[in-house]
Amino acid sequence: MSLEHAILGFLNYAPMTGYDLKKAFDTSVRHFWPADQAQIYRTLKELTRRGWVTVEVVPQEDRPNRKVYHLTDAGREELRRWLRAPSDPEDPRVPLLVKVFFAGQLADEEAVALLEGYAAGLRARLEEYARIPQQAAHYAEAVRSPREVFFWALTLDYGVRLTRAALEWAEETIRHIRNLEEES
Amino acid sequence: MSLEHAILGFLNYAPMTGYDLKKAFDTSVRHFWPADQAQIYRTLKELTRRGWVTVEVVPQEDRPNRKVYHLTDAGREELRRWLRAPSDPEDPRVPLLVKVFFAGQLADEEAVALLEGYAAGLRARLEEYARIPQQAAHYAEAVRSPREVFFWALTLDYGVRLTRAALEWAEETIRHIRNLEEES
C-alpha cells in the first residue's frame, strides 16, 4: 500500500507530525497520490502498532501537543524492501473512457462537448504543472540533495508527458468527429 | 459512479443477467474499468431499488434461474444525464511514481531495475492491446453499428497512446540514469 510507504519515505527525510505529513503530501506527491488527513492519522497509528515508527509527544502550551513520529530501523528496512519489490502492473481506472465507450448514445456535438470538457481539464492541469518548478525551487535549494531533486523532477516529467499524450488524443479525436460530420 | 452507469450502458444494448454483465465487462472495458462479480450483483440490487432497472426471473431446470435485468425509461434517462454531465478532472493515482519519488534511497542500479520492471509491464500491456482488434472483429461484425464501434476503438487508441508515452518516459529515464553513472 502506497500511503503507508509514502509516510515512511517522508519520515525518512525527518521526524514529523501527522499535520506536517499532510502538508508534505499536499506540496509534493498530491498529483499522483493525494492523502486524506484522517487516513494519515489512522495510518500512523497502524505504523506505530507494527513498530515501523515511534511517537514522541512534544507538549505545547499555546496549541495542541505535537506527536512527532520517528522512523525506526524496522521502518527504514521496510521502506527499502518496498522500494525494491516489483509492483504489479495494473491498468489505471479512467472514468472518462467509460463515458467514451458509451458515447454512441450521444449526438456528435454532445460527444465533442464531452471531449472538450476533458481537454480543458487537461490544459488546466498542464498549466498547474508548469507552475511547479518555481514553487519547488526554494525546496530544492533547502534540501541540497541533487539526487533527491532528480527523482522528484522525474515524477513531474511523467505527469507532463502523460497529460500531453491524453490531450493530443482528445484533440485529434475531436477533429476526427468533426471531419466525419462534414463528410455526411 | 462509473460502475453503475456502465451497467446501465450495457443494459441499454440488451437486457442481461449479472453473469452476462460480468462477461461483458471482462471482454470490453476491463482495461480501464474492471468490475468485480460481487460488486456487479450488489449494484444491480441497488439499481433495482432506484427504479433504473427491473428484474425478470427466467426459470431454468438444468441450471440456476436467470435474473434478466431490463433498463427502464428512468434508467435510460439517467444514462444520458450522466453521459452529458461534466466529469471532474482528477489526476489518476500512480503507485509507481510514489516509488520513484523516494527512489533517492536506492542505488542507481536499483532505480534502473525499478524502471525496467515497470517498462516490461508496459510492453506486455502494448502487446495485449495489439491483440484486441482481432478479438473485437467478430463483435464489431455482430453489432453492425459502426458508430458504436468507432467509440469503442477510441478507448483502445487512448490506452495505446498513454502506454506508449509512459514507456518512452521510462526508457528515456533509464538512459538518463545510465548516462549520469558514466559521467561520475
Add this chain to the structure above:
DNA sequence: GTATAATATATGACCAGTCATATAATACCA
C-alpha cells in the same frame, strides 16, 4: 473415476479512502 470449467446468484469480511465534524487555542482581518 476424478477434477475442473461453465452457468448462475449471493453473502461475509475486509480494506483504503472520503467527508463531516469535534475539540481547543491563537492570530488576524474587516
Add this chain to the structure above:
DNA sequence: TGGTATTATATGACTGGTCATATATTATAC
C-alpha cells in the same frame, strides 16, 4: 465583534471495491 485561518489530533459514518467462499447442476477433459 464576528468570521476565518492556522496549528494539531481524532472519531464516526460511509462508499466503492476486493477476496473468499457457498450453493447447485451439467459438461468436458484427463
